[in-house]
Amino acid sequence: MIKARNITVHLGKRQILKEIGFIARPGQVSSVVGPNGSGKTTLLRALTGEIECNGEITVNGRVLRQIPHWQLAGMRAVLPQSTALAFPFNVIEVIHLGLPARRSYPLALEALSRVGLAGYEQRPYQELSGGEKQRVQLARVLAQISGPTDQTGPRWLFLDEPVSALDIGHQLQIMRLAREFANAGGGVVAIMHDLNLTAMFSDQITLLKDGAVLGSGRPEDTLTDSLLSRAYDCPLRVGFTPPQVPFVLPQSAGKSL
Amino acid sequence: MDRPGDRSNRARVLGLCLAVLLALVVVFSLTTGASGIDTAEIIAGWLRGEPMASRDAVILWHIRVPRTLTGIAVGASLAVSGALMQGLFRNPLADPGIIGVSAGAGLGAIGAIVLGGMLPVLLRDAASIYLVPIAAFFGAWLSMLLLYRIATRQGRTSVAMMLLAGIALAALAGAFSGMMIFIADDAQLRDLTFWGLGSLGGATWPKVATAYVIMTPALVCALFLTRGLNGLALGEAGAFHIGIPVQRVKILAILCVGAATGAAVAVSGGIGFVGIVVPHLLRLISGPDHRFLIPNAALLGASLLLVADVISRVIMAPAELPIGIITAVLGGPFFLWILLRQRGVLDM
Ligand SMILES: Nc1ncnc2c1ncn2[C@@H]1O[C@H](COP(=O)(O)OP(=O)(O)O)[C@@H](O)[C@H]1O
Ligand SMILES: [Mg+2]
Numbered sequence: 001m002i003k004a005r006n007i008t009v010h011l012g013k014r015q016i017l018k019e020i021g022f023i024a025r026p027g028q029v030s031s032v033v034g035p036n037g038s039g040k041t042t043l044l045r046a047l048t049g050e051i052e053c054n055g056e057i058t059v060n061g062r063v064l065r066q067i068p069h070w071q072l073a074g075m076r077a078v079l080p081q082s083t084a085l086a087f088p089f090n091v092i093e094v095i096h097l098g099l100p101a102r103r104s105y106p107l108a109l110e111a112l113s114r115v116g117l118a119g120y121e122q123r124p125y126q127e128l129s130g131g132e133k134q135r136v137q138l139a140r141v142l143a144q145i146s147g148p149t150d151q152t153g154p155r156w157l158f159l160d161e162p163v164s165a166l167d168i169g170h171q172l173q174i175m176r177l178a179r180e181f182a183n184a185g186g187g188v189v190a191i192m193h194d195l196n197l198t199a200m201f202s203d204q205i206t207l208l209k210d211g212a213v214l215g216s217g218r219p220e221d222t223l224t225d226s227l228l229s230r231a232y233d234c235p236l237r238v239g240f241t242p243p244q245v246p247f248v249l250p251q252s253a254g255k256s257l
Numbered sequence: 258m259d260r261p262g263d264r265s266n267r268a269r270v271l272g273l274c275l276a277v278l279l280a281l282v283v284v285f286s287l288t289t290g291a292s293g294i295d296t297a298e299i300i301a302g303w304l305r306g307e308p309m310a311s312r313d314a315v316i317l318w319h320i321r322v323p324r325t326l327t328g329i330a331v332g333a334s335l336a337v338s339g340a341l342m343q344g345l346f347r348n349p350l351a352d353p354g355i356i357g358v359s360a361g362a363g364l365g366a367i368g369a370i371v372l373g374g375m376l377p378v379l380l381r382d383a384a385s386i387y388l389v390p391i392a393a394f395f396g397a398w399l400s401m402l403l404l405y406r407i408a409t410r411q412g413r414t415s416v417a418m419m420l421l422a423g424i425a426l427a428a429l430a431g432a433f434s435g436m437m438i439f440i441a442d443d444a445q446l447r448d449l450t451f452w453g454l455g456s457l458g459g460a461t462w463p464k465v466a467t468a469y470v471i472m473t474p475a476l477v478c479a480l481f482l483t484r485g486l487n488g489l490a491l492g493e494a495g496a497f498h499i500g501i502p503v504q505r506v507k508i509l510a511i512l513c514v515g516a517a518t519g520a521a522v523a524v525s526g527g528i529g530f531v532g533i534v535v536p537h538l539l540r541l542i543s544g545p546d547h548r549f550l551i552p553n554a555a556l557l558g559a560s561l562l563l564v565a566d567v568i569s570r571v572i573m574a575p576a577e578l579p580i581g582i583i584t585a586v587l588g589g590p591f592f593l594w595i596l597l598r599q600r601g602v603l604d605m
Binding site (some may be wrong): 034045048049050069070071072074076078080083086087088089090091092093098100101105119121122144215 | 261263264343348349458484487488490491492494495496497498499501502540544545546594
């Protein structure tokens with residue numbers, strides 16, 4: 001379990017996050033949504049230990065700040081929104097980057113086939129399409145933590161807008177891989193842009209606005225007309241597909257609050 | 258077993274070939290020169306136990322051996338500095354010569370030669386051989402630090418910022434160097450001219466010793482940074498996420514570049530393009546993995562510089578062309594070729 005209490009972050013002189021509470025459970029996809037600049041990425045950076053923050057964060061019961069970062073690298077992996085590489089690595093070498101201390105060709109190969117890119121080993125990373133790059137990075141991240149759980153507890157996957165730049169087919173493919181990781185006992189924390197994909201794949205949703213939590217809970221409790229309208233400053237109407245999965249169409253938005 | 262995409266064996270074989278190449282080039286360097294002595298004959302005679310003809314021995318032992326050793330150290334240092342900087346800046350165009358780090362080292366060296374005379378005599382004597390390389394080290398190190406601070410924001414280095422700040426830094430260092438030369442006296446001017454030609458010609462045993470004392474730790478340290486530099490390819494945040502001690506890697510890399518470039522500039526003046534040509538060629542052959550790139554760069558850099566030095570000795574014999582001219586003539590077009598190839602990537 002990842003528990004965060006009273007997370008406050010200052011960057012420069014500005015307060016970016018205000019007393020945020022956040023919980024992610026193993027076996028679940030926990031999503032964070034909110035308008036641009038609401039602090040989603042900053043929250044992720046605090047949860048991964050990348051930036052200092054006030055408040056308490058624990059991962060699998062251990063205080064985040066007391067976990068040495070080489071150990072942390074075995075407990076959680078982070079998929080950035082996009083990764084450009086300056087040097088001509090090939091695909092299998094990129095996956096090996098995630099395994100700096102224990103390189104293993106079979107492990108890298110397995111991760112590659114899990115994202116559906118078997119046979120891509122020798123392709124130059126720089127020449128791949130955006131979707132292929134993102135899947136290679138996902139393979140790197142999966143190889144880094146080597147499995148959803150082990151005897152020390154669940155492993156964690158942090159995704160920062162993993163599918164924002166992808167077409168609908170690749171969006172579904174990546175989100176399904178995240179879902180499988182959670183179903184196998186791992187935990188997924190995903191920052192999401194698309195509300196409909198969020199509704200489809202999430203167990204828990206945290207709605208951020210101006211660095212504070214506007215609401216959190218199950219999709220049908222957080223993706224509501226009133227919360228979404230307040231979060232995005234425009235009147236939104238939530239619809240439902242048959243088994244109670246909420247959806248939001250821009251066509252249904254009104255002109256002003 | 259066939260492991261598609263795994264280039265590490267190719268890189269290892271390449272390393273072996275480069276080591277053999279270096280050995281051949283060393284022999285070539287020892288046996289070539291204006292004086293036309295027969296090195297093979299000297300060594301054969303020496304092995305037979307014959308006393309060495311004193312003139313030949315002097316040339317070999319006091320001129321060619323130190324010169325060759327210096328060439329190895331300078332070539333390896335420049336190439337490794339280039340590879341380190343490129344890894345640190347995440348940019349294949351970073352090079353100590355191009356972005357002003359050599360100019361900073363030069364300012365340090367010139368400052369030491371000119372202002373060193375003002376030091377108290379005791380201190381000056383104690384520090385004499387080390388003063389110039391140490392000042393060059395601080396010059397290189399400070400320029401590195403400044404550049405990195407200016408060009409890198411939140412773990413991202415802007416190419417445009419890096420190149421433009423490098424130009425400004427080089428211009429500033431050049432201006433201050435000019436000022437130093439302006440106030441130098443005649444004896445110092447002779448030293449400066451000799452140094453500024455960018456030549457291995459001034460290599461003496463004490464200089465060799467100083468160069469190795471400073472460069473060896475830097476090059477050994479570089480070998481321990483290879484995993485960190487591989488991780489930094491993912492950006493600073495990405496490197497942190499896979500467990501790399503980012504801050505430590507950055508500090509050590511900057512220190513290594515400062516020491517290696519500083520010492521190279523101190524013993525041989527400004528020799529350009531080795532740091533950019535060597536790593537680029539190696540990446541084309543065996544990929545960008547720093548675990549192999551760094552040691553292979555040291556080997557190829559040493560060979561390349563020795564070859565350039567031999568050319569500089571024989572092309573206009575008995576006169577000597579400054580080696581910096583040779584590396585610039587070979588490296589300049591190569592650099593342009595890299596730029597053209599990278600045009601797509603270079604969105605500033
Ligand atoms: N390094 C930084 N320094 C100062 N302000 C920052 C920094 N990074 C982000 N911010 C600010 O923090 C706010 C939240 O940013 P971010 O977490 O990236 O938002 P989101 O990911 O939700 O779009 C924004 O207003 C942004 O301008
Ligand atoms: Mg963001």
